[in-house]
Amino acid sequence: MQPFFEPPHMPCEECGASVAREERDEHVCDQARRLDYVMFRLREEVEAFDQELVDYLHSPQGRFDAWLAERERKRRC
Numbered sequence: 001m002q003p004f005f006e007p008p009h010m011p012c013e014e015c016g017a018s019v020a021r022e023e024r025d026e027h028v029c030d031q032a033r034r035l036d037y038v039m040f041r042l043r044e045e046v047e048a049f050d051q052e053l054v055d056y057l058h059s060p061q062g063r064f065d066a067w068l069a070e071r072e073r074k075r076r077c
């Protein structure tokens with residue numbers, strides 16, 4: 001008897017795909033699925049990004065950086 005229950009399939013740590021134990025060594029992640037999985041794991045960070053950007057752009061440092069970037073862009077034209 002096995003000391004611990006081992007499920008026949010395990011999620012791939014990179015892409016989240018359910019992979020049979022005996023096929024783990026041959027598994028190659030689907031890149032589109034891997035991207036979806038990474039974005040899903042980072043969803044809170046991704047959702048927070050927009051507000052963090054708005055907060056930054058309204059801060060003194062953000063306003064200065066935006067002004068500097070615009071000045072630099074105009075100089076290059």
Ligand SMILES: [Zn+2]
Pocket residue numbers: 012013014015016017027028029030
């Ligand atoms: Zn994978």
